[in-house]
Amino acid sequence: MNKEWLSGLTTNYIGQDLEYYEEIDSTNIRAKAWAKEGAKEGSIVIADYQNAGKGRLGRVWLSPKATGIWMSLILRPMLLPIEIPQITLVAGLSMCKAIQNLTGLDAKIKWPNDIVVNKKKVCGILTEMSATEKEISYVVVGIGVNVNNQTFDSSIPYATSLAAEGKSYYQREQIIKRFAEIFEKQYELYTQDRSLKSILKEYKNNCITLNKEVRISNTHEEYTAYIEDINTDGSLIITRSDGRCETIFSGEVSVRGLYGYV
Numbered sequence: 708m709n710k711e712w713l714s715g716l717t718t719n720y721i722g723q724d725l726e727y728y729e730e731i732d733s734t735n736i737r738a739k740a741w742a743k744e745g746a747k748e749g750s751i752v753i754a755d756y757q758n759a760g761k762g763r764l765g766r767v768w769l770s771p772k773a774t775g776i777w778m779s780l781i782l783r784p785m786l787l788p789i790e791i792p793q794i795t796l797v798a799g800l801s802m803c804k805a806i807q808n809l810t811g812l813d814a815k816i817k818w819p820n821d822i823v824v825n826k827k828k829v830c831g832i833l834t835e836m837s838a839t840e841k842e843i844s845y846v847v848v849g850i851g852v853n854v855n856n857q858t859f860d861s862s863i864p865y866a867t868s869l870a871a872e873g874k875s876y877y878q879r880e881q882i883i884k885r886f887a888e889i890f891e892k893q894y895e896l897y898t899q900d901r902s903l904k905s906i907l908k909e910y911k912n913n914c915i916t917l918n919k920e921v922r923i924s925n926t927h928e929e930y931t932a933y934i935e936d937i938n939t940d941g942s943l944i945i946t947r948s949d950g951r952c953e954t955i956f957s958g959e960v961s962v963r964g965l966y967g968y969v
């Protein structure tokens with residue numbers, strides 16, 4: 708793996724500026740610093756190994772050497788801070804399609820930020836931003852994909868990799884390139900509309916969380932609900948088991964299957 712990884716990339720700006728590290732704490736940390744230094748929209752930080760990979764809410768993202776895609780994308784959208792979680796959905800759909808295209812695996816999105824294959828997690832996304840109430844300075848979309856891992860830490864029983872499921876070895880740079888090309892198109896549609904409307908149908912078709920009963924938890928409660936639909940702002944329409952209908956936003960909750968991860 709080297710810095711020429713993404714040569715031949717056909718995007719206009721996604722991935723056209725690239726920093727590559729053999730080892731780093733977290734590509735999100737570096738991407739935030741690079742964004743402050745003035746990195747252009749679309750710049751990507753990639754590492755072969757992260758020694759302090761981050762999940763959401765202070766959780767750890769295990770990022771072993773030379774096995775996965777550990778990367779962060781810098782964006783500078785003209786959006787409001789409350790709209791930024793929607794970019795996670797755009798990135799999730801783009802990565803889901805890139806994986807389907809290149810591996811033929813039945814990858815699905817677990818709303819809002821995971822991609823699963825055979826009900827196990829292959830990819831997670833951590834979106835962070837720097838903003839005032841009204842204006843975005845930058846957004847960092849961190850994406851981790853288990854690509855060629857054959858073993859998994861016992862702390863992550865719901866994890867798998869593309870290689871473990873596809874019984875094949877996959878080139879990480881191919882997946883990154885395909886992701887960048889699909890994402891650039893979808894991101895432009897999304898930012899033009901300031902709505903997920905033009906990609907929502909495809910998102911829903913690939914979303915494993917829809918039309919099923921799940922356990923939802925937030926900081927103060929856990930309950931069972933049926934997932935009815937997804938809105939054009941990315942929020943979920945749910946019905947609680949007592950019949951109450953509600954809208955929930957991705958920042959607030961974790962969604963799990965009734966009997967397992969999905």
Ligand code: BT5
Nearest residue numbers: 733735760761762763766768769778831832849850851866
């Ligand atoms: C996520 O958080 O899924 C977001 C992961 C984002 C990782 C990328 S890698 C590049 C960039 N740089 C970073 O430092 N981070 C981003 P969350 O939904 O909170 O899920 C975290 C949970 O997933 C952990 O608590 C573990 O249970 C599990 N987990 C940890 N490592 C995993 C792995 N490699 N594969 C599957 N599951 C994992």
